[in-house]
Amino acid sequence: MIGSTAPAVQGAEEAPERNLRLTGQRIGGWFVARYIAAMIGIYVALVTPASVTIALRVGQIDPEGKASSFALVSAFGAAGALIANPVFGALSDRSTSRFGQRRPFIVGGFAAGALAILAIGAAPTVLLVAVGWTIAQVAFNAALAATVAVLPERVPAALRGRVSGFMGMTGQVGVVGGTFLVQLVGTDGAGMFVWPAFLGALLVVPFVLMLKEAPRSRAEVGTATVKALVGALWINPFRHxxxxxxxxxxxxxxxxxxxxxxxxxxxxxxxxxxxxxxxxxxxxxxxxxxxxxxxxxxxxxxxxxxxxxxxxxxxxxxxxxxxxxxxxxxxxxxxxxxxxxxxxxxxxxxxxxxxxxxxxxxxxxxxxxxxxxxxxxxxxxxxxxxxxxxxxxxxxxxxxxxxxxxxxxxxxxxxxxxxxxxxxxxxxxxxxx
Structure with missing residues (x-):
């Protein structure tokens, strides 16, 4: 395969200015509110299983060995998350979809993650829980990688501190909100898996529907080769x-x-x-x-x-x-x-x-x-x-x-x-x- 790296940005134009020119979408209070809500939604769907419901499900399947079984499930999920974030971030960089660079990965990642979480609720063995949780971690981190990339490429430098400040609390809000939701709906049946995913979707959808993106050509973004994806795990700290x-x-x-x-x-x-x-x-x-x-x-x-x-x-x-x-x-x-x-x-x-x-x-x-x-x-x-x-x-x-x-x-x-x-x-x- 022919290796490729993404080409440099045209001219000296900054990414936020370029996207404003191409899409006409200004970055104001409502955009930021939808953006932060989407991040909270992803975290609610991702962190609630990680902190509450996966442990409960493993305990239901393997009450005697739940500690070691949960450690195994967590290890598989962590490995998936570790690779998925930079790799899917790089894949979204090279997307030429007519639906945009980031939206397909946010929508596809969240949908696949939600389905994996729902499957965990019906999984009869610890192994299947581990498989489901690995898929969920990969999928949700794909959505998260595409969402986080919106900050440097859409938000002007003068607003980044405020937006970053709200981003900083999204994980905590996701943990607290998801835990409260599980307490509200109870831990019996599939509800503890369904409702966090449903709430997350409600928070993600407005941002995705109203995000304007300009499709990019293959000449602009380069080719998603194996070399490029492996390179997605590394940025030379001596060069940068x-x-x-x-x-x-x-x-x-x-x-x-x-x-x-x-x-x-x-x-x-x-x-x-x-x-x-x-x-x-x-x-x-x-x-x-x-x-x-x-x-x-x-x-x-x-x-x-x-x-x-x-x-x-x-x-x-x-x-x-x-x-x-x-x-x-x-x-x-x-x-x-x-x-x-x-x-x-x-x-x-x-x-x-x-x-x-x-x-x-x-x-x-x-x-x-x-x-x-x-x-x-x-x-x-x-x-x-x-x-x-x-x-x-x-x-x-x-x-x-x-x-x-x-x-x-x-x-x-x-x-x-x-x-x-x-x-x-x-x-x-x-x-x-």
């Missing part, structure tokens, strides 16, 4: 140093975050003396505090970064909030101090999410021709840590431990160090302020 520093900074910050979120339950039980029965209310309160922190700092940080025309100080500040959070939790001797650390982590998480999409859109290589690929590779900086953090944690817990007692102080001090290095990497970005 700003992108490399932004990716590395987010990667380290998210390892720090996942070390906290993955091991918070064990910390409360092993370090603060809670039991498996008494820890549930504290975890619920902690997640609420985290969500509030994310919502407040994400929206506020994105808006303020647009007003000041600066991105780096906010991302660096978010990393330093992570450092503070991990230090507080590392030396916590009470649940009150733990919750203070969680609040700081929520503020840091939200501030990072609220600005880093805008920051990466400012330094994304070839955002006019390969926005889907670029944003897909960037998203790997937050998906890889989900797998890496649980592998790294046992080593960190063993440092300075006595006997079989894990050293959580070592774990969270290490997380603080990773967040601090993350802030240092952001300092080296030159393509944005």
């Amino acid at each position: 140093r700003d992108f490399g520093f932004a990716w590395a900074g987010r990667f380290l910050a998210w390892i720090s975050l996942y070390l906290l979120t993955t091991y918070k339950t064990y910390f409360l039980v092993d370090h603060l003396g809670y039991t498996s029965e008494s820890v549930a209310p504290i975890l619920t309160l902690a997640m609420f505090v985290l969500a509030v922190g994310v919502a407040v700092s994400s929206i506020g940080g994105g808006w303020l970064s647009d007003r000041l025309g600066r991105r780096k100080p906010f991302v660096i500040g978010a990393s330093m909030l992570f450092v503070s959070a991990m230090l507080v939790i590392a030396f916590s001797t009470s649940v009150e101090k733990f919750l203070i650390g969680i609040a700081l982590a929520g503020l840091g998480n939200g501030l990072y999410l609220g600005v880093d999409y805008a920051l990466i859109a400012d330094v994304l290589p070839d955002s006019g021709a390969e926005a889907g690929k670029g944003m897909g590779v960037f998203n790997l900086s937050s998906t890889i840590p989900q797998t890496l953090a649980p592998l790294l944690a046992p080593v960190l817990l063993s440092i300075g431990s006595s006997g079989n007692t894990p050293n959580y102080t070592s774990l969270f001090l290490s997380a603080a160090a990773l967040a601090l290095i993350s802030a240092v990497f952001i300092q080296f970005i030159r393509g944005t302020r």
Whole structure:
């Protein structure tokens, strides 16, 4: 096959201006509202099974071995998501469909994901649940990759901070909304799978129906070869140093975050003396505090970064909030101090999410021709840590431990160090302020 890369954007015209000229669709409040609603819809359909209903279904099929079976299902799904985001982002970059570059992937990905989720509700074995969840992860991440690519190619730089701020809270809204919906409809029967997918579709459809796209020719977008798809998993950080520093900074910050979120339950039980029965209310309160922190700092940080025309100080500040959070939790001797650390982590998480999409859109290589690929590779900086953090944690817990007692102080001090290095990497970005 003849290899190909997407050609450069014609002239010096920025992608948002080009799309405005070709489609006539201006980016205002209603466009942003539909866009954010669509992202929430994808997350409701994707995150609700990941956090609630898949575990319940596995428990129904294999009550004795549910822990190991759920781990297997989750691993298959994570592998699918890891590959799907950048690959389908690159495929949408090269789409010449008369329906546009992004819409076919948003619609097709969401529809396939929803059907896979519904099939899981009727799956009789853990293996079929794993197959269904892998298909769902691939499909929903295809839709997500195409949706996220809209930011750099349609939203003007002056609005990216505000839009990025709202994007930063979509995952949390999806988690909370999906969990509440499952509680409302109950966990008996197929309803717990049907209703999140239905609600997600209601939120996605208005954006898709009203998104105007100009079809592109094969000469403009290049050919989707095997070489190009393999290349979708990689952007040279030495050739594109700003992108490399932004990716590395987010990667380290998210390892720090996942070390906290993955091991918070064990910390409360092993370090603060809670039991498996008494820890549930504290975890619920902690997640609420985290969500509030994310919502407040994400929206506020994105808006303020647009007003000041600066991105780096906010991302660096978010990393330093992570450092503070991990230090507080590392030396916590009470649940009150733990919750203070969680609040700081929520503020840091939200501030990072609220600005880093805008920051990466400012330094994304070839955002006019390969926005889907670029944003897909960037998203790997937050998906890889989900797998890496649980592998790294046992080593960190063993440092300075006595006997079989894990050293959580070592774990969270290490997380603080990773967040601090993350802030240092952001300092080296030159393509944005």
